[in-house]
Amino acid sequence: MSTTTHDHVVGHDAGHAIPTGWRRWVFATNHKDIGTMYLLFSFVMFLSGGVMALAIRAELFEPGMQLMRPEFFNQLTTMHGLEMIFGAIMPAFVGFANWMVPLEIGASDMAFARMNNFSFWLLPVAAIMLTATFFMPGGAPAGGWTMYAPLSTQMGPGMDMTIFAIHLMGASSIMGGINIVVTILNMRAPGMTMMKMPMFCWTWLVTAFLLIAVMPVLAGAVTMLLFDRHFGTSFFNAAGGGDPVLYQHVFWFFGHPEVYIMILPGFGVVSQVIPAFARKPLFGYASMVYATASIAILSFMVWAHHMFATGMPVTGQLFFMYSTMLIAIPTGVKVFNWVATMWRGSLSFETPMLFAIGFIFVFTVGGFTGLILSLAPLDIQMHGTYYVVAHFHYVLVAGSLFSLFAGWYFWAPKWTGKMYNETRGKIHFWVSMVAFNVTFFPMHFLGLAGMPRRYADYPAQFTGFNQVATIGAFFFGLAQVYFLFAVALPCYARSKELLDAPDKPWDGAEGLEWTVPSPAPFHTFENPPEVV
């Protein structure tokens, strides 16, 4: 971890007029403002996707159709996935990157401030287009977030809007990735060598590399869908000489690295939170960096484990099975290092630490079920069941989302200048943690018993676990509303009831971001600090 010899307090905001009113946000070029807009956008999408999830769970509370038509149920499952992945998780991590990367490397802003503005404003446009598909003839896309052909080639015009929205979101991600790469590589403060960088920056550098490498694959896949739909090609139409399985291969070649795009920055957040509250340096920093890079490299070699049930030669099954199992090694290194960092540390359990430990616990459960699914013979049994739904929600909700919450509680004092209410933070954590497990743990049993995913109805034998899951989901949703109104908004509204945050609210925290005042001034590190 780095230390600095620079006096950072002097000179912030000197000689600058800070823009005000709507222009500050619409024409924003400041990394902190853009970061805040990303976080706000992602939370809106999180709520939108969350409402869809609750509608799905409400319908599944009892067997039979109660609240909606099956077609609409399918639209909800599809849009829930798309909005949560492309609208909530990815932009939330980009928001964190915008806020924290310049502050952590001692840079004054992102490398391309105007491109940063553009890449953000593409997102609301894409989100509106995506959500507007509900009101189009035929409704929203209903073939699942993976948009498999031939379902997607047969759907209404909503699919075209979705394809366009995905192109826009992909362009936004690539621009965001370029900005982060150039910022991290070029704008590190003197003395901030690569191996002194905070883990969050490292994980984002690797993530940005992944984004830039795989987004063209997604763009190519959805463009082929568009061509098949409107331009007479037969990429995925067997009758025209095409192959629908090709779409699955191309999609998952993007889709699996995408999983790591959504979790690696979370690893970075947790790797900074745990040392701060264990009051010890991160155990095995170098191995963490190499494990991150290893996960990224392996992520290109495992895509077809999503397709064991589609069919492939035994050699292919073996290759993808073993390569998938290999990912457990660098991931295990990370989990080991987090636990070793806590070992004999002077631990305290403020909300960021609770979410970080919660992350380790539930993410590890998700990792183990992933290992089970990597076994081709087992996966063929479990493919398309609720076991898979449980697995990826353990990884993405409890993994990505809990790490995002850990990061928010950790850095919100720096962003808002206010200490959140610790009691309310803990209530948020415990209700989220319990409700999450009540929601998703029974899904393992449902999946093992054979309940298929993406079905609006089910046999009566599955009623009990579904009812438990639905009750848990509503409590989980309420916990997030509680977070918004009782924890986050009072901080952003600078409530007088909350304590002012000191420059460094966590005594074990290290890094350049804690050397600037709280809230971080509009301009920081205009003169790069010296890191020793």
Place this chain on the structure above:
Amino acid sequence: MAGAGEHDAAAVWMLKRNCAITPKQFGVFYCSLATVSLSIAAFWTALGAWTVLPFAGIDLIAVGSAFLVYARHATDYERIIISPGHLIIETAQASHITVIELNPRWIRIGLEDKPRPKIEIRSAGQVVLVGTHVPVHQRAVIAGEMRRCVARLG
């Protein structure tokens, strides 16, 4: 980044932006990215999914342009040397170096009359602006240092 030093009765200000990577390292990073991205695109093109290739091309052009725009100015600097009888301003911008020599006895140093002003060095109708790479709040300080140096040495 700004730095001033005095030796042999001359004062030197080296004003440059912070850059943590050499153009060569940047090139290596870009080549690794291009290799991965083009290999992926070529793989899918060979399997019939040729639409990946143009997007990979657009992607790499965008990344390359961004790298180029940044790297082109990464080594820009302004060096101001004030010695008895000479004021030399050496400016490097996108590998183009210009050197201007002025007589310190006939110069006036101040700040532009604009928002976010640069340092203005005037001499016999000629105006040279420096301080692009210095934070705004430091420009007045550096202009003051230069004025004092000129008064002492000039």
